Amino acid sequence: MASFEQEARPAERNQRLWRPRDKVGDLYVLHSGWACTTRSSKDGDRQIIDLLLPGEIIGIQEFTFLQHNTEASMVTRGLIQPFPHENIVDIVAASTPLAIALFAKISRQEALLTERLLVTLHRSARSQVLHFVIETFLRLQKVKNVDLASFEFPVSQRLLGDILGLSPVHINRTLKTLEQDSLLKKYRDHIEVHDPERLFEEADFDDQYLSDEMNGLRTRLANISSP
Template sequence: MSLFLTTMGRYVDLQESETRLLASFEQIPADVKKHERLWRARAKVGELFILQEGWACTIRPTPDGEQQVIELQLPGDIIGLREFTFMRHATEASMITPGRIQPFPHENIVDIIAASTPLAIALFAYISRQEALLTERMLITFHHSARARVLHFMLETFYRLKKVQHVELASFEFPISQRLLGNILGLTPVHINRILKTLELDRVLKKHRHHVEVYNPTRLIAEAELDGDYLSDEVNGLKERLVLLRH
């Protein structure tokens, strides 16, 4: 099963007809390089991309000429879905690591919604969870210390990865540079460096170049103060409603 089918299947139970429909939209994946740009800000919205392998991000230019990371994209994510109804992209999208992407013309979203109510619900569920990630990051910025924000983001990323691949908290992939991590969390690279050194000295975790090694999972979870409800795949009883609609 492709990652797109896996992602949609997290929210609704896919029937064979829905699996075939999604498969019919799949195109040949393309390999992409580290830092490769998928689109520029203000470019016309056309193809979205399903991230099959690798990590990516969307970035929004700021008025002062800087760039702010908006979303971190992991395998299985649909890059650009939040902007598919706009004429032009408000963000720029680029790869963080080498990877593999599957083109997905944005008009296919309309065809999916028209053809299947369950798949429409799955798309809405996916979009709402992307919004929840942004909302949670804003809230922890106001209510958590810088150290807790770093730990919260790392733990959140671990749980997101766990949805699509086998990972262990003791050591998990995290190919994000200190500069990029600071950009995501609104902290300077110097501040990030200081926090990571302290976390290593305190024997909580160590940030390597491409992964995180966790020494004390209990302390990590406690300090991160992550309430995982916003990461849940449950759709508030709608699956039962969809079963009734199908019959």
């Protein structure tokens, strides 16, 4: 992996990494900061496809494409490390464990997006916001020490609405209600949770889709290799 890595470079808030129909070139390892990928409709409506957190790879879902289908940009300032997409093929050929790790990453991203779609389609706005807050906290917890009582959340109300498919007015109303109910309070760059038990109870959160376990794959590999 080290032989493929390029020098990390700073990226500014709102900096665009690529546009739709740009040729797929570098993927990026997000060393620090937050980023997102988006799609826009012909009417100009924007939908956030993915919110990327520190340690994640920006663009892994599109590395087999000739052109990007999404737009990628930074949500905050950060540090990104370019990773030429053609090197993915070399990695897959050179290392089975790394190939499995990449496959697992793509599978988990698919599970996350599927869960978010189901929540968006079948939950109230209040439940959607609570579910996303927990999801983001648990994803952050995988890469650094965070405290549920107060943790980094540099997601604007507009961006949150684009992620959940809700209007800014609806998001604002929901957040005000959650604050009045002494459940949580959103600040510009972080969230304070005042009642964790109620948070998880109201969100009806099942974290199985965020699991890092690979027992299913290990079992299948063991069956293949056994005489």
